[in-house]
Amino acid sequence: MTATTVVMTELHMTGQPEFDGQFFPAILNREGDETSLPDVLTWVRENRDSLDAKASQSGAILFRGLPLVTANDFDAFIRAFDYPNFRYEDSLSNAVRVNRTERVFTANEAPSSITICLHHEMAQTPVYPSRLFFFCEKPADAGGATPLCRSDWLFDRLCRELPQFARNCEEKGLLYTNVMPAENDPTSGMGRGWQSTFRSESRDTAEQRMRELGYSWEWLDDGCLRATTPRLQAVRELPDGRKTFFNQLIAAFHGWKDSRNDPAKAITFGDGTLLNPADVDRAAQIAEELTFDVPWQAGDVALVDNYVAMHGRRSFEGRRIVLASLVAS
Ligand code: FE2
Numbered sequence: 001m002t003a004t005t006v007v008m009t010e011l012h013m014t015g016q017p018e019f020d021g022q023f024f025p026a027i028l029n030r031e032g033d034e035t036s037l038p039d040v041l042t043w044v045r046e047n048r049d050s051l052d053a054k055a056s057q058s059g060a061i062l063f064r065g066l067p068l069v070t071a072n073d074f075d076a077f078i079r080a081f082d083y084p085n086f087r088y089e090d091s092l093s094n095a096v097r098v099n100r101t102e103r104v105f106t107a108n109e110a111p112s113s114i115t116i117c118l119h120h121e122m123a124q125t126p127v128y129p130s131r132l133f134f135f136c137e138k139p140a141d142a143g144g145a146t147p148l149c150r151s152d153w154l155f156d157r158l159c160r161e162l163p164q165f166a167r168n169c170e171e172k173g174l175l176y177t178n179v180m181p182a183e184n185d186p187t188s189g190m191g192r193g194w195q196s197t198f199r200s201e202s203r204d205t206a207e208q209r210m211r212e213l214g215y216s217w218e219w220l221d222d223g224c225l226r227a228t229t230p231r232l233q234a235v236r237e238l239p240d241g242r243k244t245f246f247n248q249l250i251a252a253f254h255g256w257k258d259s260r261n262d263p264a265k266a267i268t269f270g271d272g273t274l275l276n277p278a279d280v281d282r283a284a285q286i287a288e289e290l291t292f293d294v295p296w297q298a299g300d301v302a303l304v305d306n307y308v309a310m311h312g313r314r315s316f317e318g319r320r321i322v323l324a325s326l327v328a329s
Contacts, residue, residue, distance in 0.1 A: 006043035007031045008063070017150070017290050024150045024292055025302070025309070026058040030065030037073055040066055044080035051303070052081070055131065056238075059150045059309035062294060063301040071100040071323055074135040077301060078103055078325050083131065086326035092125035092197055092213070094178055094190040100323060107134065107313070107324040110189035116313035118149050118287050119251035120244075121306050121326065124176040125229065126213055129326035132304045132311070136296040141318025145293035146302065149310045151244035155235060157286045158245065165279040169234040173270035174247055177228040179220070179260040188258035194225040224260055231270035236307055244308055250287060251312070253280045296322065 008028040016023045044051070055061050068074055085103050097105040110116065122128035134146060158166040178190065185191030198206040203219065210217050214230030236246035249267060253275065256266040268274055293314065294302055304311055313322075 005032070005035050005039050008043075013295075016292050017153075019150070019153050019290075022058065024058060024153075024290075025060035025062050025148055025294075025304075026054055027062045027064065030063075035067060037067055037076065040068075041076060041080040044077065045082075048081055055303045055305045056308060059152075060148050060302055060304040063303070064297065064299075066299055066301060068135065068299050068301065069137075071104050071135075071137065074133070074137075074301065074323055074325070075101040075104050077135075078133050081303075081327075084328040086129040086328040088326070089199065090127070091122055091129075091326075092127055093122050094124075094180070094192045094197070096184050096186045096188075096191050097324075103325045104135075104323050105325070107322045110191075110313075111187065112140070112144075112316045112318075112320065114189050114313075115255070115315045116189055117251040117255040117284070118147060118291065118310040118312040119248040120151065120246050120310050123246050123306075124178075124232065124248035124252060126232065128329075129306050130329045131306055131327040132302075133325045133327075134294075134302040134304070134311075135323045135325075136298055136300045137321035137323055138298060138319060139296040140316035140320035142316060143314050144316030144320040144322075145295055145314045146322065147291045147293050147312045147314060148302070148304065149287045149291045151246060151308060151310050152238070152242040153290050154283070154287050154310075155243050155245040157290075158283060161286070162279055162282060165276070165283070166235075168269055169245070169247070169249070170243075172234075172273070173231045174234045174249060175228055175231060175268050175270055175272070176248065176252055177226060177266055177268075178256065179224050179226045181260065182223045182225075185258075188260075190256055190258060190261065194227070238307060242308075245283070245310075246307060249275075249280060250284045250310075253277070254284060296320075 180194040200206040234247040252267040
């Protein structure tokens with residue numbers, strides 16, 4: 001085994017939620033003298049399996065103190081994990097993004113005043129990543145934390161406090177409806193156009209793709225497309241038996257608002273029945289209680305298991321550059 005100079009120690013920060021003696025997220029801080037990027041990459045390769053297991057168990061790992069500065073450094077760090085890449089072009093995500101390297105893109109181009117509610121990445125579509133990486137190139141002047149929430153803890157609480165709602169979510173699943181513009185609209189947190197989403201310039205090919213994916217749809221007079229997903233799971237069982245609140249219910253119900261979309265119409269149970277807004281509000285409240293806000297410093301990286309933890313974005317002031325990369329299943 002190659003000896004490296006990288007020593008990472010687990011630490012705790014104020015505000016980390018704790019449950020059954022576990023803190024969330026896991027925080028690994030590099031100790032000691034200067035180190036080089038090649039040494040860090042070697043350390044990742046040597047510890048890849050245990051880091052992967054730690055991310056799944058704890059939901060997320062925050063790495064601090066690494067010598068990562070640029071998008072290319074971040075790209076190299078991700079590659080050291082040797083995960084399959086999940087390409088934005090292949091996704092049905094509704095966010096507008098800009099690629100910085102083949103694997104790295106800006107987390108969301110939505111304006112700084114917009115708060116992005118907690119969600120599992122792309123759980124509102126049939127195609128989602130298994131993990132996400134975030135990298136802080138430049139923190140905001142104020143605000144701009146990335147909230148992270150343990151979704152298995154959340155589902156546990158829902159089963160105890162709102163058992164009927166939890167059962168409905170698990171048994172019925174969810175349908176999501178979203179009105180997409182033709183062209184990308186960067187002023188919206190969900191402004192990706194239908195041509196980009198379904199990788200098609202014509203209505204015919206968009207319809208073909210929606211048919212394959214099990215969507216239903218309606219073309220609107222202004223060229224927009226109202227698309228409804230097939231029934232998607234709202235609760236996911238992990239290989240170790242934990243159940244997570246794997247969906248975009250909170251984000252869709254509270255956040256899918258722009259000039260085209262009314263959050264009240266964005267989501268129903270899988271049988272078409274309506275959600276009780278009080279239940280969703282309570283779920284959002286519990287999620288907030290279980291949330292840790294990642295206080296970004298330049299060079300920080302977070303590895304999030306998308307099946308275990310939700311993420312979002314707090315509003316901010318000034319320029320904030322947080323880059324992201326997705327891992328395929
Ligand atoms: Fe996201």
